Amino acid sequence: MTERRFISVVPSNFIGHLQGLSFNGVPYLDQCKNGDISYCELNARFGMRHIIADPVTFRTKGSYLALATLQAYASMHLFFQFKTTTPDGLMLFNSGDGSDFIVVELVKGYVHYVFDLGNGPSLMKGNSDKPLNDNQWHNVVVSRDANNVHTLKIDSRTVTQHSNGARNLDLKGEQKCSGRRTRLYGPSTTCTEESCYHQGVCLQQWEGFTCDCTMTSYGGSFCNDPGTTYIFGRGGALITYTWPPNDRPSTRADRLAVGFSTQLKEAVLVRVESAKGLGDYLELHIAHLAGTPGTLVFPGTLVEKHCYRGYSQA
Template sequence: MSSVREAWGAGVINFDGLGVISYRFKVKKMKIIKDVIALRFKTSESEGVILHGEGQQGDYITLELRMAKLLMQINLGSNQYGSILGHTSVTTGSLLDDNHWHSVVIERYRRNVNFTLDRHTQHFRTNGEFDHLDLDYELSFGGMPYSGKPVGAGRKNFKGCMESINYNGDNITDLARRKKIDTSSFRNLSFSCVETHSFPVFFNATSFLQLPGRANHDTLSVSFQFRTWNPEGLLLFSNLDDGTLEVSLEDSKVGVHLNVTQETGNQRVDLSSGSGLNDGQWHAIRLVARENFAMLTIDGEEASAVRSTSPLTITTGGTYHLGGYFLQTLFPPSQRSFQGCMQAILLDDQPADMHAVEKGIMGAFENVSLDMCAIIDRCMPNHCEHGGRCKQTWDSFSCTCDGTGYTGATCHTSIYEPSCEAYKHRGRSSDTYWIDPDGSGPLGPFKVNCNMTEDKVWTTVMNNLPPKTAVTGSSRERRTVLQVNYSASMDQVTSITTSAEYCEQLISYSCRMSRLLNTPGETHLYSPPTREHITEGGRLFCSSQSQNVMCNSY
């Protein structure tokens, strides 16, 4: 069932999932230092490219829906050696396929970006060292224009409505209405929002929805969409003429159990398909069963289809219970209830008339909410600290702290001691340990060597250089650079040095046939905290021996 909302003053464009608006630049190549992009969108789709632009040098900007979250990807430039990687990816929002209007604003000046969704702003800096966005030809809205490149493969165009589209001061919706930009890929460009009304049904742990099907039929066919956070739950149950049908979520998979009693004995067919179906996304189920055949398909994917050719005779009972079954029966379902939402229900190939159900003309229900899906994402924002992974059910969330170095309900408490001294006080001997100097603070744990002497404790931060590094052929024009990378960040190293009584970092040089330090103007030594530069005029053979950062305390 569809309804049309006429465009209001700001201008609405209906995207059909095929058409793309191309905003051509006035010059072939644009070197952009500042961007302001604003728009509003609404959709019932969880995937779709909202805008995209790219350049031949590898720069790009993309805004898209992915799993009903808003993903922005931007690259201001990477070099061919891979030492400068400009790709930056930021995700915001959740459950944005709710068919409600959402507002997006992207403000960029050089590498500084404000990314705002529905008045919630994330501030970030793009990776790399470049600050211009180099785009060629155009910026597209509603999808990625075909360019023959594989970069857009598998990405869907946006399907839904956009309004108030503005790019750096230009009103894109107004330009499209006045045919000042390219909209030729649309079969029928509409400036009204065509909304498909899916009429969802919301279930809690005490709900059920009873709907009629076809009775005494030799073919059973049901399909519907559902979304939930729970790994278990009863999706559908039906008393057949001579048995039962149960469709349930079992360990985040869909399980189908057909039990039929006949003169020859009990016939049972079990099917299972899918995985991770409690991710809060809409998933589609289709089940067909007839004589000696049953097939289950998830999300319309052929790869998900499971079939059975076991002996089976079907006679439908004519009534289906969705989301719950609480009646007494000889063969009750393994589960009784479901927490989540359903929509697009077809029973024996007949679409369920939910308006008739709402008016009490057909079917029956209890404790359900019609024409709404009251799902919320308890992991957005993520309350798990230090990289903990958030998991949720319909009623609660929990944090998985494995591999983070932290524990507790929200991964707040460090499992490591704050220093080598703390390990010594616990009676530990010299060894390699993980330490976390700021405990539950933002600095992560890191590995150090602890040398426990009788009166002092030495903490050593290791680096990645071998014991000796040979340097040959260096000159004023061609310097030799040795990069010293430590097993801790500078902030982590600082957390040790600020609390230590004494610290040292020793880098020694052994040279032969060289005027190192003897000829002013021809030899240069520069030693910042993290790297060593050695430049020598004339012949030079040096070996550089780098020791680690060492700090001690009593």
């Protein structure tokens, strides 16, 4: 029997975002940022960068944006992002020949998709667990394939509906995006598998639910508020926390949660070391293995392109 040993290598400096680091329930990044501990030194900077393409702001209810006619005769695929604090409003409208039309609107904070291909109007409601007028960016995808299957996707949650009868949507005139008001209804607030974002745990309450975000790098009521985040540039950066000599933990079980985004194939994310001479340590890093670039050294979950969230429980 042969024994295989991993050869220790020093990965390159980490470049990207490190978010919501929690070790055994202690939010070290938050404590460093707030100055709650005196044993932390850092030369990374606090912040986060979001890229939103071509944003348009509607400052009054009468404001609107006129675009070319939506090409949706046999099929269509529509994507946009929005954020607002207004619970009701018309986000997109395009009329057509006869009774044909398409509408995407916000009703009491929930996305509604209404369409008519000539058989009378049909309504699809977005599958959101909470009102979306929370001043956060949300993704909306509306599509219809050649088989007349309509799809409405809000963030990561999708609903579909098959439409019988007429198969063509004959639109004419301008496609308008605006803030005009509308009225309808919203869903209940019971726990579902997707009630909490980023794998937060939904806890059903008598009236509604709460989300346990402990083992995520997010906070807030629905685990969708990014935790304290630092940016590490190409020049190299390090955040160091040293336990006081008389307050060093001795554990049989450890729970580590951290969020990160990077394009590097090899980098150390977190390392926890014991006192000098003991040799114990816990390390999370991205390793470049043959055929599997950018692999976490213990199981993690792919959240989105170039963004991973991993945790360890020993």
